[in-house]
Amino acid sequence: MRIDLHSHSTCSDGHLSPAELVARAVEKGVNVLALTDHDTVDGIALAQAAIDADALPLHLLSGVEISCTWDAIEVHVVGLQVDTQSPALLALLESQSQARTARGVEIGHRLEKNKLPGCYEGAVALANGGMLTRSHFAHYLVEQKHCKTMQNAFDRYLSRGARAYVPHHWASIEEVVTAIHAAGGVAVLAHPGRYKLSTKWLKRLLVLFKEAGGDAIEVSLCQQSPHERSTLGQYCRDYGFMASVGSDFHTPLPWVELGKNLWLPKDVTPVWHVFSAFPDVPQGEEL
Template sequence: MRVDLHSHSTASDGRLSPTELVRRAAEQQVDLLALTDHDTVAGLAEAHRTIAEENLAVRLIDGIELSTSWDSIEIHVVGLHIDASHPALAATILQQATAREERARELDRRLEKQRITGAYAGALALANGATLTRAHFARFLVEHGHCSSQQKAFDQYLGRGARAYVPHHWMTVAEAVAVIHAAGGQAVLAHPGRYKLSTKWLKRLLSLFVEAGGDAIEVSLPQQSPHERANLGQWSREFGLKASVGSDFHYPTPWQELGKNLWLPKDADPVWHLFTDC
């Protein structure tokens, strides 16, 4: 069975609409897909409708990816198998939207100091009603010739320590876990290997996540060394966490595809066993 429990659509910073995303999942023979847009569930209804109308051989898991702050580091927590209409989740989404708007306005001011004008309006147009993220600002910087790639945009302007970086003020990890549980879901620590933490600090994060009631960590991701995957599998067992897999798909690239190369170490305990019979 092919599983991918971390993907994005145009409801946040993905490039494919929810319809295009589930169609591509079917083409890639993904059996179980979670749509986990940043701080929004706006794409779920369209994705479900497309699967039903076109009889696609994909089971969709309702999800979300919540942004949190821990020691000035932005940590992402994925919620799987959530009740997308739960009042507590709706309130959290509104709270996150307000924080994103404030951050985007400040980012625009800081970019103006770098003699880059129109960034907020440009990023907002690229978002086209979706959750506004730094990825939209990165696309603006690339399309207007300020940077050669989105990675360069983050390195030079948007990322931590860069010229226009704006510190984040998100909810805590514990608050994210609590609202995911309130909505009936499982809380998954997203891409733990991408926070550039030492082993000591990563284990501190895992301990914090467990104390908060977290359920699982992403063990299998694209562009991952066998050593990292083995370590994450070992730590999932050590900390009593289920194991998840996710491409963090935003758009197709030679190194990122739905469901591609997402396998778990033999002793891992899959998180999807909590909400499916697969």
């Protein structure tokens, strides 16, 4: 059984449409996939329609990845098996969308001051109706040959301390967990090892997430050291979290792929054990 509970489509900053994403998931042998676009659930119905139309052997979980501001740090919380029509969730996502638009406009202004006009319009065009993210600005800067790579674009213009960086003003972790629970979902702290936090600060985040009602943390990603995976598994046991797995797939890459290298350490509780109408999954290292 191959499970991937973190992926993105063109409804946010992924490169594949929802239909292309589910087709690739099946091609890669994924049995259960969660579509978790940034601050939007618009792709869920499209993905399910593609599954139904082609009778794909894939179980889709409705999900979303919501940005939060914690002590001036951006962290992400994934909601799994959410009701995509939940008024509380949709209200929060609308607020997030407005914050993303305002931030995008300001990023455009700052890039224009750096003699790079038209970046906001270019990024919006690349988003093509999806949720606008800094990745769209980075793509545009590379496309226009202002930067050589996406990382170069972030380093020069879009990351904290760079020329066009704009601080984020997202919802709090407490607000996000509350909205996910109101939608009947499970709240998962995404990729805890990517926030570049010291052990002391990561433990502070885990304590706050637990106090906010958080249910699980992502333990397994495609690219991580065995030490990180085992450490996150231990944090699940120490703080009483369930464990999740996710590629955080955006585009096909040699080192990041749907369902690739996603297994859990022993003696953790997989997050899918609380899902209803979920395929039977063996517990242990190999899914």
